[in-house]
Amino acid sequence: MHDAETTVAATDRKAAALAAFKDLARDPGVPKPDPILVADNVVRRFGGLTAVEVNHVEVQRGSITALIGPNGAGKTTFFNQLTGFDTADSGTWTFNGRPINGVPAHKVARAGMVRTFQLTKALSRLTVMENMRLGAQQQKGENFWRALIPGVWRGQEEEITERAEELLVRFKLDAKRDDFAGSLSGGQRKLLEMARALMVRPELVMLDEPMAGVNPALTQSLLGHVKDLREQGMTVLFVEHDMDMVRDISDWVIVMAQGAVIAEGPPSTIMSDERVIDAYLGAHHDAPLSESELEAQLHEAEAALEAEIHETDGTTGGTSAPEPETAEEKQK
Ligand SMILES: Nc1ncnc2c1ncn2[C@@H]1O[C@H](COP(=O)(O)OP(=O)(O)OP(=O)(O)O)[C@@H](O)[C@H]1O
Numbered sequence: 001m002h003d004a005e006t007t008v009a010a011t012d013r014k015a016a017a018l019a020a021f022k023d024l025a026r027d028p029g030v031p032k033p034d035p036i037l038v039a040d041n042v043v044r045r046f047g048g049l050t051a052v053e054v055n056h057v058e059v060q061r062g063s064i065t066a067l068i069g070p071n072g073a074g075k076t077t078f079f080n081q082l083t084g085f086d087t088a089d090s091g092t093w094t095f096n097g098r099p100i101n102g103v104p105a106h107k108v109a110r111a112g113m114v115r116t117f118q119l120t121k122a123l124s125r126l127t128v129m130e131n132m133r134l135g136a137q138q139q140k141g142e143n144f145w146r147a148l149i150p151g152v153w154r155g156q157e158e159e160i161t162e163r164a165e166e167l168l169v170r171f172k173l174d175a176k177r178d179d180f181a182g183s184l185s186g187g188q189r190k191l192l193e194m195a196r197a198l199m200v201r202p203e204l205v206m207l208d209e210p211m212a213g214v215n216p217a218l219t220q221s222l223l224g225h226v227k228d229l230r231e232q233g234m235t236v237l238f239v240e241h242d243m244d245m246v247r248d249i250s251d252w253v254i255v256m257a258q259g260a261v262i263a264e265g266p267p268s269t270i271m272s273d274e275r276v277i278d279a280y281l282g283a284h285h286d287a288p289l290s291e292s293e294l295e296a297q298l299h300e301a302e303a304a305l306e307a308e309i310h311e312t313d314g315t316t317g318g319t320s321a322p323e324p325e326t327a328e329e330k331q332k
């Protein structure tokens with residue numbers, strides 16, 4: 001974990017985060033006292049559409065920062081650029097002061113910056129435990145597929161299993177360790193994805209709609225886990241549409257509209273900001289990728305993974321699997 005933060009009592013962390021934001025201007029891109037992530041001039045175009053055009057933004061270390069904005073504002077696309085899941089047309093960004101633009105996703109994760117996905121990416125035909133191991137491979141830089149083959153982690157296997165067990169207990173998924181991820185409820189999949197992200201012991205956790213589609217019974221538990229991340233010294237940047245949740249857990253809010261950061265401010269007043277009201281009123285509600293398209297991509301990735309497993313244990317199964325991260329990258 002970073003610097004002296006681990007010595008701060010858990011109860012002081014929210015106070016410390018709030019103090020950092022106390023006198024900040026509500027301007028887009030306002031400098032923070034101790035930013036863990038700083039992005040400049042990040043642009044991503046799809047044909048004629050400029051999905052992201054962020055001039056400058058900073059995320060305060062140790063805070064829970066919400067990233068909000070109407071559908072199609074570019075939040076997910078911005079996450080994809082920062083975490084190396086997509087290639088920006090231009091832009092520079094630093095994590096802990098080190099440039100990481102152009103760095104591929106697994107190396108970004110190993111550097112301590114992880115993200116989860118708007119539509120969960122738990123691989124349904126793998127067990128909960130196998131999904132956790134896939135999270136660990138990012139840490140070790142192992143090939144995506146090789147992570148599942150027994151023996152390839154050499155001495156690290158025990159450590160990885162121990163870490164996974166510990167996280168599964170924390171997220172109350174330990175009883176499901178040998179169940180297929182596909183048998184979990186939507187909320188449990190969200191929990192699994194968060195637990196899996198923590199396998200790399202990240203400093204910055206980026207969550208894309210962690211509460212979306214989750215049964216109300218699990219919502220409180222998920223919110224609790226997000227708050228826990230800050231208490232354990234991590235920084236959280238999360239995308240959320242539900243303003244009650246944003247008010248409940250965030251210390252600061254960054255607002256995007258039409259690809260740009262248009263306002264920032266505290267959760268209690270951000271929705272009364274003129275710029276934010278205009279952005280939401282002017283928004284057209286277009287869906288990026290349909291559920292069925294994403295489902296098809298997930299099946300494709302799973303089929304490729306199964307083929308690879310069969311190939312390595314000598315059974316039939318397949319032609320060569322596609323480049324692993326390609327299928328992964330295409331998903332949101
Ligand atoms: N792969 C892609 N190809 C073409 N256009 C894309 C692609 N991904 C996103 N877009 C477009 O970029 C814009 C930003 O989309 P993005 O998914 O980043 O928005 P968002 O803020 O995450 O929205 P939501 O709140 O609905 O998740 C949208 O107009 C979307 O249609």
Ligand SMILES: [Mg+2]
Pocket residue numbers: 075076077118208
């Ligand atoms: Mg999105």
